[in-house]
């Protein structure tokens with residue numbers, strides 16, 4: 464089979480790309496390893512930046528998020544020095560987030576793509592991309608019935624995430640800049656309403672804890688976790704007790720407890736592939752760059768890159784103008800490195816000590832730096848404006 468653009472993966476990056484290409488009259492096909500139910504029920508991120516919402520608005524993809532999402536513009540830091548709030552929506556350039564679970568966005572995008580008559584194959588796993596340095600690349604796949612097949616294209620868009628076929632098919636010259644923040648999180652989804660009307664970041668000598676609203680009935684929590692310890696090692700009771708301690712519930716009010724619907728381990732590592740274009744293979748989203756979840760940038764970058772790539776591919780295929788494709792990598796890498804730099808800053812701020820369990824919670828040089836940085840953020844309007852601009856920016 465063939466299509467002018469074969470898009471690997473139906474996450475936010477692949478779906479936005481597929482919709483924009485289809486709307487521009489470009490022949491494209493999406494190949495997705497998982498089932499439709501799987502992609503549209505998988506809970507992931509949930510904070511959409513203003514620029515992401517503008518992109519979705521521009522292409523008529525935002526009805527669901529305006530209907531069911533909520534606006535959000537405050538975060539609260541809790542430390543040994545008390546708590547303080549930053550109304551980031553009123554600082555910097557005045558941008559707020561929309562909180563809308565990523566699986567809802569993916570479900571909206573998928574419905575839209577199918578309504579347009581877009582081609583998508585579920586249960587179809589890309590195995591490798593071949594001949595990317597030529598003009599007729601092809602993708603080898605395992606089809607739903609298990610048979611091998613081949614998809615021929617003019618361009619292949621690798622939107623298949625961190626473990627996808629695009630990354631495995633990069634030529635030896637591709638650089639992967641990798642960094643390990645040395646921190647691990649236990650991510651939790653609790654069947655409970657939010658406990659505060661803000662994103663909560665708790666910096667504690669026992670480790671970081673975080674609180675992020677998702678919907679009125681489901682809330683995300685994070686606990687800094689000892690790397691290598693299984694997610695199931697603690698009882699629900701122990702997890703809630705630890706969240707209470709680190710979020711300083713005794714000082715600032717109780718957390719709404721509920722059944723834990725999901726637990727996952729996140730090692731805070733990141734990487735950037737450079738360049739993002741290898742002949743007729745182009746990377747976007749997690750396939751292009753992984754970010755630690757501390758600043759919720761991943762899904763926002765994915766949407767931005769998809770819009771840029773759609774424009775570049777449309778110019779190339781409909782008008783023979785390849786300037787957009789030639790500039791694609793540099794243009795996206797500028798955004799990616801900005802997001803990586805801020806995410807690294809945020810990660811160091813939140814983890815006073817990368818491994819408190821091992822050091823017995825003693826104070827360290829790094830903890831003192833984090834405390835000083837928070838004092839500056841609490842008191843300096845200039846620092847707050849910088850934070851706000853970066854926190855919601857992509």
Ligand code: APR
Pocket residue numbers: 471472473474475476477494495496497502507508565587588589590622623624625626627628747748749750760761762763765
């Ligand atoms: N063949 C086909 N599809 C594949 C393959 C493969 N070999 N490997 C992975 N996929 C599919 C996955 O099943 C998934 O649906 O590719 C899709 C990739 O989607 P995401 O992981 O959501 O990646 P992306 O679209 O880049 O969105 C990235 O969302 O939540 C955030 O952390 C996430 O920041 C990231 C952002």
